[in-house]
Amino acid sequence: MFASVRTYRFSPVYIQEIAEKIQDMFVPLLEQMEGFVSYDWITTPDGQGIGVCVFRDEEGLRESIHLAAEFRKAHFSHIGMTTPEITIGNVGAHGSINEQMSPTNTKRPEDRPTH
Numbered sequence: 001m002f003a004s005v006r007t008y009r010f011s012p013v014y015i016q017e018i019a020e021k022i023q024d025m026f027v028p029l030l031e032q033m034e035g036f037v038s039y040d041w042i043t044t045p046d047g048q049g050i051g052v053c054v055f056r057d058e059e060g061l062r063e064s065i066h067l068a069a070e071f072r073k074a075h076f077s078h079i080g081m082t083t084p085e086i087t088i089g090n091v092g093a094h095g096s097i098n099e100q101m102s103p104t105n106t107k108r109p110e111d112r113p114t115h
Helices: 012-031 058-079
Strands: 002-009 036-044 048-055 085-090
Touching (some): 012 048, 012 058
Antiparallel strands (some): 002 048
16 A cells, blocks of 8 residues: 655634535545545644545555645635645555444444344
């Protein structure tokens, strides 16, 4: 697997707008791409955003970087979001939990009612 970490800067005023557009518009585009594994968007209170993207192959990852650049130009040019610093590399270790076992939903599937 291959991953990229893209670090952006912007005014903290836009944190919510950016997160909503990424969740509602950008993530669905990534999910349609061949080899997509995961995407996370992380923000800091001072206006830093970090996109962490994982693909099964380097080709898909590089395509996602181009997609992200076009998305930034189309949707965030009005807010002054910077061109990102990009780090690309092989994924040396990976872990995840089942969505049903996330911290906000701690009931195990077998503990949930079936009706």
